[in-house]
Amino acid sequence: MKILSIETSGMISSCSVMEDGKIIGEFNINQKRTHSETLVPMIKELLDKLGLSTNEIDLYAVGKGPGSFTGLRIGMTVAKTLAMVFDKDIIGVSTLKSIARGVYSPKKIVSIIDARGGRVYYGIYQWKDKKLEEIESEDLIYFEDLVEKLKMTNEKYLFVGDVDDFLDDITELGYEYIENLNTNIASNISKIAYENKDEAKKDYLDLKPEYIRKSQAQRDLENKNV
Structure with missing residues (x-):
């Protein structure tokens, strides 16, 4: 099985190809150019270098959020279009779980994205029987409230993701973190x-980004109608 995956929820434009459970190629670009400029050419170049055509892909996977509203829409549109044109299956993957999947720890893993x-x-999330499981539903929260919530559990946590702006709070509580890991x-x-x-x-039509919160444009519109 060959899987083409796309991730555009943040600053990084990323695509990878997996064959039978092993990553055989990946491109990541972190720069000021927009995902709409970089993503499709990057996918084409990756497939060309691997000697593959889009029709040889068995499954398309895409980060479904949360994250940048614009980035998620671009990644989702490209993945859904490819899956629909070539009549292939598609699956959406949580961005937060994807970030947590990049590390292994016996501790509970707190994956965060700066909102x-x-x-x-x-x-x-927590690793159980060699599989990463979600142990609390994803949500949007003030970081100080998250800290208070975790303090009540008396458990050990490992923070991953956008930790840089919250290092003082994390270290004061004695929690571990992984800094600057994309x-x-x-x-x-x-x-x-x-x-x-x-x-x-x-499910080309059913698969949608999971924003968790409304976009700024939606909130502005609702405020005008109040």
Whole structure:
């Protein structure tokens, strides 16, 4: 089985190809150019270098969020278009779980994405029987409230993701963290997609980004109508 994965939820444009459970190629670009400029040419070049055509891909996987609203829409549109044109299965993968999938620890893993204004998207995961499981539903929360919530559990946690702006709080509480690790990349999407390939289907119309919160444009519109 060959899986082409796409991740555009943050600053990184990323695509990877997995064959029978092994990553055989991956491109990651972290620069100011938009995903709409880099993603499709990057996918084409990756497939060319691997000697593959899009029709040889068995499953398309895409990061479904949370993250950048614009980035998620671009990645989702490209993945859904490819899957629809070539009549292949597609699967959406949580960005937060993808970030957590990049590390292994016996501790509970707190994956966070900076949502600005002191808030973070977060999910909590734990490795059980060699599989990463979600142990708390993903949500949007003020970081200080998340800290208070975790303190009540008296458990050990490992923070991954956008930790840089929250290092003081994390270290004061004695939690561990992985700093400056770009783990929201397509190879992690591929790994999760492969583990859950039986859930993939041709749901081009049903698959949508999971924003967790409304976009700024939606909130502005609602405020005007109040």
